[in-house]
Amino acid sequence: MADAAKLAVVRGPSTSALGLQPSYDVLVVGGGIAGMESALTLGDMGYKVLLVEKEASVGGKMILLSKVFPTLDCASCISTPKMAATSHHPNITTLLYSEIEGISRDDGGLFRVRLRRKPTFVDWAACTGCGECEIVCTVALPDEFNADLVARRATHIAFPQAVPKKAVVDRFGTSPCSFTCPAGVKAHGYVSLVRAGKYDEAFRLHMEDAPLPGSLSRACYAPCEGECTRGTLEGTVPIRAIKRFMVDRYYAAHPIPEYGPSAATRAERVAVVGSGPAGLSAAYHLARRGYPVTVFEAAPLAGGMLRYAIPAYRLPKDVVDRDILNVTALGVELRTGTPVGSLAALRADGFAAAYLATGTMEGYALGVPGEDLDGVMDCMGFLKRVNGGEPLDLKGKTVMVVGGGNSAIDPARMAVRLGAAKVVIQYRRSRTEMPAHDWEIEAALEEGVELQVLHTPVRFLGEGGRLTAVESLTMRLGEPDASGRRAPIPVEGSETRVPVDLVVLAIGLKPSTGSFASEVELNRNGTVKVDAETLQTSLSHVFAGGDAVTGPSMIVQAIGQGKRAAFYIDRFLRGEALAGVRFDEPLPVVDKAEVVARVANITPRPAAPRHERPVAERLAAMAEVELPVSEDEARQGAARCLDCGGCSECHQCVQACPAHAFHFEMREEKAEELVRSVIVSTGFKLFDGRKKPLLGYGRFPNVINAMEMDRLLAPTRPYNTVLRPSDGKAPDNIAYVLCTGSRDCTVDHRLCSRVCCMYSLKQAQLILGALPLADVTIYYMDIRAFGKGYEEFFQQARGMGVTFVKGKVAQVDERPNGNLTVTYEDIEGGGGKRQMEHDLVVLSVGLLPNRDALQLFPGGQLEADPNSYVREVDEDLEPGRTSIPGVFVAGTASAARDIPDTVLHAGAAAAQTAAYLKRMEEGR
Amino acid sequence: MSATTLRDKQEVFRDELVMRDRIAALLGDGPKTVPELAAALGRPSHEVLAWVAAMRRYGRVEERGKANDEGYFAYALKA
Numbered sequence A: 001m002a003d004a005a006k007l008a009v010v011r012g013p014s015t016s017a018l019g020l021q022p023s024y025d026v027l028v029v030g031g032g033i034a035g036m037e038s039a040l041t042l043g044d045m046g047y048k049v050l051l052v053e054k055e056a057s058v059g060g061k062m063i064l065l066s067k068v069f070p071t072l073d074c075a076s077c078i079s080t081p082k083m084a085a086t087s088h089h090p091n092i093t094t095l096l097y098s099e100i101e102g103i104s105r106d107d108g109g110l111f112r113v114r115l116r117r118k119p120t121f122v123d124w125a126a127c128t129g130c131g132e133c134e135i136v137c138t139v140a141l142p143d144e145f146n147a148d149l150v151a152r153r154a155t156h157i158a159f160p161q162a163v164p165k166k167a168v169v170d171r172f173g174t175s176p177c178s179f180t181c182p183a184g185v186k187a188h189g190y191v192s193l194v195r196a197g198k199y200d201e202a203f204r205l206h207m208e209d210a211p212l213p214g215s216l217s218r219a220c221y222a223p224c225e226g227e228c229t230r231g232t233l234e235g236t237v238p239i240r241a242i243k244r245f246m247v248d249r250y251y252a253a254h255p256i257p258e259y260g261p262s263a264a265t266r267a268e269r270v271a272v273v274g275s276g277p278a279g280l281s282a283a284y285h286l287a288r289r290g291y292p293v294t295v296f297e298a299a300p301l302a303g304g305m306l307r308y309a310i311p312a313y314r315l316p317k318d319v320v321d322r323d324i325l326n327v328t329a330l331g332v333e334l335r336t337g338t339p340v341g342s343l344a345a346l347r348a349d350g351f352a353a354a355y356l357a358t359g360t361m362e363g364y365a366l367g368v369p370g371e372d373l374d375g376v377m378d379c380m381g382f383l384k385r386v387n388g389g390e391p392l393d394l395k396g397k398t399v400m401v402v403g404g405g406n407s408a409i410d411p412a413r414m415a416v417r418l419g420a421a422k423v424v425i426q427y428r429r430s431r432t433e434m435p436a437h438d439w440e441i442e443a444a445l446e447e448g449v450e451l452q453v454l455h456t457p458v459r460f461l462g463e464g465g466r467l468t469a470v471e472s473l474t475m476r477l478g479e480p481d482a483s484g485r486r487a488p489i490p491v492e493g494s495e496t497r498v499p500v501d502l503v504v505l506a507i508g509l510k511p512s513t514g515s516f517a518s519e520v521e522l523n524r525n526g527t528v529k530v531d532a533e534t535l536q537t538s539l540s541h542v543f544a545g546g547d548a549v550t551g552p553s554m555i556v557q558a559i560g561q562g563k564r565a566a567f568y569i570d571r572f573l574r575g576e577a578l579a580g581v582r583f584d585e586p587l588p589v590v591d592k593a594e595v596v597a598r599v600a601n602i603t604p605r606p607a608a609p610r611h612e613r614p615v616a617e618r619l620a621a622m623a624e625v626e627l628p629v630s631e632d633e634a635r636q637g638a639a640r641c642l643d644c645g646g647c648s649e650c651h652q653c654v655q656a657c658p659a660h661a662f663h664f665e666m667r668e669e670k671a672e673e674l675v676r677s678v679i680v681s682t683g684f685k686l687f688d689g690r691k692k693p694l695l696g697y698g699r700f701p702n703v704i705n706a707m708e709m710d711r712l713l714a715p716t717r718p719y720n721t722v723l724r725p726s727d728g729k730a731p732d733n734i735a736y737v738l739c740t741g742s743r744d745c746t747v748d749h750r751l752c753s754r755v756c757c758m759y760s761l762k763q764a765q766l767i768l769g770a771l772p773l774a775d776v777t778i779y780y781m782d783i784r785a786f787g788k789g790y791e792e793f794f795q796q797a798r799g800m801g802v803t804f805v806k807g808k809v810a811q812v813d814e815r816p817n818g819n820l821t822v823t824y825e826d827i828e829g830g831g832g833k834r835q836m837e838h839d840l841v842v843l844s845v846g847l848l849p850n851r852d853a854l855q856l857f858p859g860g861q862l863e864a865d866p867n868s869y870v871r872e873v874d875e876d877l878e879p880g881r882t883s884i885p886g887v888f889v890a891g892t893a894s895a896a897r898d899i900p901d902t903v904l905h906a907g908a909a910a911a912q913t914a915a916y917l918k919r920m921e922e923g924r
Numbered sequence B: 001m002s003a004t005t006l007r008d009k010q011e012v013f014r015d016e017l018v019m020r021d022r023i024a025a026l027l028g029d030g031p032k033t034v035p036e037l038a039a040a041l042g043r044p045s046h047e048v049l050a051w052v053a054a055m056r057r058y059g060r061v062e063e064r065g066k067a068n069d070e071g072y073f074a075y076a077l078k079a
């Protein structure tokens, strides 16, 4: 009890003094063979045990072994009954996939345990362990239960004999691409589906969130690519090009949607005003929720900006048509050429709710003389006319587009296509300040558009009401203004005049909301005032979204607002509360630096190709500028994806699961328990062969460690038999290097690991059973066969023909055929340096302390021994007692042990714990 | 081979999802060993083994008979 003074410093408040009753007699931390043994012993004595295991199954490392020495019993045959007994014992509660955040001991000697239950995303009560989800999952990760020798899937059952046999999904967070999408499109999901060759599934996943994939695949500004983690390396995943590939393929095969009208389960009719992306998206999501929806559109054709703003060379109109079919196929009624002038009229017509998505279909005026001349148009007027198919012959004409945003680029490039002799974009700041995307500016320049920066028009001049010339002023840049950009300042007396036939003003777009000003509240800039979360306006049954709310934004933002509005309109119509209900709660976004750190050495891949039609060819017609990528390019592009969030949310598992067990909305849960005593059975760690670089582990595929060999020998092995990893050859000359990382001061581990000699002997015998013609050589310093039957086991191996070489291995080198040269010092025969060739080398790596155990309690209360194992204060006479009263240690958490010794030690720790509890009960 | 550069395992495993269709196409012409597949794909044998092992795990391929004289198994599409 020398530690009592130290404990007093960090003690928490007395929970026992507060009258709280402990819920368990014992907390067992770690469900390996030691933890299970202690728990079962105490459970059988009648004590209530809480067993907490961080993995999704009990069993620890023993269950992963092939057989056990010296009996050669099958490890899983003898483990599984214990695992089942633990999990079904009436006095044992097992908490799997859970971690302990901290344990504190109060004055009364009770322990307060803070727990974190990790979400499995699978309802274990429903999951039958059938494994169907693993077959369809599109994300491959290293299988830690197979020593990373083979891939598993993001959804996985820990191992075939797992108890319980239930799936968990690895989700580290939301991938940056999916997290950033304003429409909640699961970019990572469809990228991983395309990678896996599941193109139709990729399309359908997109349709869960957004109904206009064709338009997005052409004209989305792709914020996902801007956030893509691979972009911080050698180049982003070409997410939009991948989408285009999947959409083109799907649309070619499905000229009309696969589905028909959705069942009208709701009586309330909803009016959507405006058929741009915001309106179409709301209509789609409302129809899917069973509402009869009517979309009112003022223009002759549906699509809003998709139809009338974005030119066909960027977004072919047949793609827009096909996208709109996705919405109308659900039974949505589309009334084009039908402007809505009053919300009250809609109400009177029997619409229970309305969604206002009228966009920003008009341009602002510049306010300079001559703006009303024939030949001065605003950007939307110009685009609507040409995109609407009205002829406009610009052959031989000079066109000036005024403005620096994306909406200036489109009219300019369009004018080039309409035959203009000269097209100039005039902008009042410099190119650096232009809000247009750089690639769009570049494309315009390539096509012959000229840029006249630091100029602004001050007067339009004409003859007979027709524009003939533009008078402009030169500008210079001053200090940054409210927008953060340097303000343009006119240079006095710098007026110049140039002859111009057509001016297109692209200086901003204003919300088309004027006709509703008397009915709903508007902001000063004319946008509709809404609740930012619910998009509800000042009229409770009217919601609004898209550019009419945000001001000019982007397609995918408008689509996102439509989806959000549909969610809240549905709640409104059902009479459910809107306040305090979140529309979407994704997992937090993963940290990109952590993703990059997870992949040790990323190999750069060639940049994703972009294909564009040559300039001459694209100008000849309204031909689409961007060309599609090939199937192979799409899949290779998708293969760049780093699977940032682990699971991609492709939802294949959700669909494949016969038990409907997947629940992606599950979240981490925190809990607190009060217990009387604690057993620490957190086990050991394995020496990392890379710390002996001369032995080649991690550099040569055919140098493996003994845990990997145990997996290769186990019935649930990763390959069909023992094969060497370099090429799948059944090895016939295998070497073991004993004491790798044990008894070795150079790696700061002086102890003998006690089990390596014996497991190597075991593996040698099993190899000779599996590959009877193989040679096995064991390089050793001395063979430590100290237990019952161990010496006999050693002799048995000798008798079977295993070669023993007394020698210290210094180096392993790879030969061109993948074989390995082992260089060692002969310390028995003639002495000196020797070399031998093998086709597989197994490092008999040592056991190391699991230092994590020491962190369970604060401030170093749980003391370590000089080798960093949990210290047993009286190892000789009271095994299992630690530096904290009431805390015991079982198994390899306190020293390297084999299974028989671990079971014995766990029994001793259980007995110590029982005695302690009894003393507590009796107040001694 | 002596200059084998080992790519990160995660990157190798991930490529299975793309390579599995190419491997399946090659096996459509008959069973093949890992080195044969590696030669046809122009990719390192140790990566091909990882892909074949995952395909076997998830029920796409299976080994046929015993290892040949060089110690290699032939893999075939699972019926």
Ligand SMILES: Cc1cc2nc3c(=O)[nH]c(=O)nc-3n(C[C@H](O)[C@H](O)[C@H](O)COP(=O)(O)OP(=O)(O)OC[C@H]3O[C@@H](n4cnc5c(N)ncnc54)[C@H](O)[C@@H]3O)c2cc1C
Pocket (backbone or CB within 6 Å): A219, A220, A221, A273, A274, A275, A276, A277, A278, A279, A296, A297, A298, A299, A302, A303, A304, A305, A306, A309, A310, A338, A339, A340, A341, A357, A358, A359, A360, A361, A383, A406, A407, A408, A410, A509, A512, A515, A545, A546, A547, A548, A552, A553, A554, A555, A556, A558
């Ligand atoms: C030139 C230009 C290029 C663009 N390029 C891109 C791009 O490449 N990528 C990108 O992401 N974004 C781009 N955008 C922005 C994008 O088009 C918009 O963010 C998006 O279309 C907004 O969708 P919305 O549904 O809110 O509005 P809109 O698309 O404007 O749709 C509103 C619809 O409502 C109709 N309407 C209006 N009033 C009424 C009424 N009273 N009754 C009935 N109907 C009415 C309108 O006619 C229109 O059809 C571009 C914009 C412009 C101007």
Ligand code: SF4
Pocket (backbone or CB within 6 Å): A133, A136, A137, A138, A139, A153, A154, A155, A169, A170, A192, A646, A647, A648, A649, A650, A651, A652, A653, A654
């Ligand atoms: S959502 Fe997709 S990636 Fe995620 S676990 Fe399910 S199948 Fe795998």
Ligand code: SF4
Pocket (backbone or CB within 6 Å): A175, A176, A177, A178, A187, A188, A191, A227, A228, A229, A230, A231, A237, A239, A640, A641, A642, A643, A644, A645
């Ligand atoms: S690497 Fe993949 S998951 Fe990560 S952001 Fe890029 S596309 Fe998304």
